[in-house]
């Protein structure tokens with residue numbers, strides 16, 4: 001089984017591309033969903049570690065992470081983001097490795113949706129290839145403002161704390177541009193699927 005990392009900046013269309021791959025019968029593991037499981041589970045090991053390092057103010061009354069407070073902190077204070085990633089990324093990686101072992105797919109490849117992929121990323125150990133979804137920054141900002149009701153400044157703060165286009169391109173084996181319509185994206189995914197099916201045969 002070939003594992004492909006599906007990556008790209010905020011609002012580039014990773015989840016949308018993942019949905020089109022799933023329609024074709026491709027398995028997709030979503031690192032964001034794995035992370036949510038960790039931080040939305042009251043009093044989980046991740047929550048204890050976060051409470052130790054960040055204090056009770058970031059844990060809500062039900063015992064899970066106060067995501068809005070943590071979002072505001074990490075996207076304005078890079079040190080806090082690094083500290084949070086040092087807690088969560090090894091736990092996310094461990095869970096993804098378990099899920100990878102359990103996958104039973106008739107396809108020759110599967111995807112791991114990974115919002116954050118850098119040259120020194122732990123996640124590079126669990127994939128053999130990288131598919132980048134690229135999209136013009138102004139279009140991404142508009143789409144996210146519509147999707148999340150974030151202000152333009154909030155989206156720009158997140159973009160400023162993510163890898164740059166150049167960093168992402170340097171890691172990519174394949175690139176799909178999602179600056180066009182949803183139909184364009186679906187066709188691009190279908191073309192990429194045919195290419196991936198023909199690899200390793």
Ligand SMILES: CC(C)(COP(=O)(O)OP(=O)(O)OC[C@H]1O[C@@H](n2cnc3c(N)ncnc32)[C@H](O)[C@@H]1O)[C@@H](O)C(=O)NCCC(=O)NCCS
Nearest residue numbers: 010011031032035067068070071085088115116158161162
């Ligand atoms: C900061 C948190 C609590 C915000 O949660 P929330 O549900 O409000 O937002 P969501 O997870 O959808 O993230 C919002 C946007 O920020 C981006 N983002 C999330 N984490 C990071 C990060 N570490 N670096 C840069 N961008 C990030 C996401 O891709 C998304 O575009 C959450 O994203 C988190 O725990 N992040 C740290 C873990 C991580 O690095 N996750 C990425 C998957 S490996």
Ligand SMILES: Nc1ncnc2c1ncn2[C@@H]1O[C@H](COP(=O)(O)OP(=O)(O)OP(=O)(O)O)[C@@H](O)[C@H]1O
Nearest residue numbers: 009010011012013014015016143147180181182185
């Ligand atoms: N080609 C497109 N045309 C119009 N809207 C699109 C297109 N692609 C994606 N969208 C919309 O843009 C928004 C962002 O897309 P999506 O959620 O897939 O991005 P993402 O890369 O997963 O974002 P994040 O990193 O924040 O999780 C969504 O509301 C999605 O429906």
